Amino acid sequence: MERRSEILRTIGAKPGITFRELARELGIGIGDLQYHLRRLEREGKVFSRKVGKRRYLFPRGFEEEAQRLLIAISTGTRRKILLRLMEGPMSQKEIAESLGISQPTVSYHMGELLKLGMVKVERRGKNVVYTLECDPETVIRLIREYRPGLWERLADSLIDLLTSVGDEK
Amino acid sequence: MIEMLLVAVTIALSLILAGISFIAYRKSHLRPALYLLMAFLLLALKKVIEGLSLASWIERDVGIITGILEVLVLGLLVLSLWKR
Numbered sequence: 001m002e003r004r005s006e007i008l009r010t011i012g013a014k015p016g017i018t019f020r021e022l023a024r025e026l027g028i029g030i031g032d033l034q035y036h037l038r039r040l041e042r043e044g045k046v047f048s049r050k051v052g053k054r055r056y057l058f059p060r061g062f063e064e065e066a067q068r069l070l071i072a073i074s075t076g077t078r079r080k081i082l083l084r085l086m087e088g089p090m091s092q093k094e095i096a097e098s099l100g101i102s103q104p105t106v107s108y109h110m111g112e113l114l115k116l117g118m119v120k121v122e123r124r125g126k127n128v129v130y131t132l133e134c135d136p137e138t139v140i141r142l143i144r145e146y147r148p149g150l151w152e153r154l155a156d157s158l159i160d161l162l163t164s165v166g167d168e169k
Numbered sequence: 170m171i172e173m174l175l176v177a178v179t180i181a182l183s184l185i186l187a188g189i190s191f192i193a194y195r196k197s198h199l200r201p202a203l204y205l206l207m208a209f210l211l212l213a214l215k216k217v218i219e220g221l222s223l224a225s226w227i228e229r230d231v232g233i234i235t236g237i238l239e240v241l242v243l244g245l246l247v248l249s250l251w252k253r
Contacts, residue, residue, distance in 0.1 A: 154192075156193075165250055
């Protein structure tokens, strides 16, 4: 019981922690952890989402946030943009230049991140800058463990290719 | 024999590209990805028809059908570049 409370506390403190990371952090065996997690999931205290090759664990009440976060990090370019924005507010042009991608591609991804509420946009003088609007620690935790498959990486390249075609908005 | 092999490879590659387009569409809901998905599926269909016509037991002329499919594939490719 004590073990289960410890697991619950850790997931609550670190939403988006992976099964492997949790096992490592608490020093619990795989089978033991699986048993406790199954119990916690059945009791509705935690839930998990499988994305790429990893299963992320979240506490109850985090459903909407988890959905937003996982959609936000689902493409390679968005992950790079989010990491870049952790260094501070940036304009679309700065992001495009620092990542070596086209501005229409950045524009598309920023639009998606805005819709998801992951970034906010502000006007500073003549520039429009984007700031991160989510917990950086959770984002880093999710991105660090994210392992996209080959198909997903190819699809990401296709998305970037398609969004780079056409005029900048 | 080599002709059939080339047809099979083309079909396989078209289906792979269709799969990638499908994942890209599911992730992004970009219409061009949907056009590409349809284009690659039609290309695979065209090659299937061509492959079948190579077999001696099919005697019908498939030129018109494959011609129409070719136009459709190219039209969808243009659309994927044009319509955002």
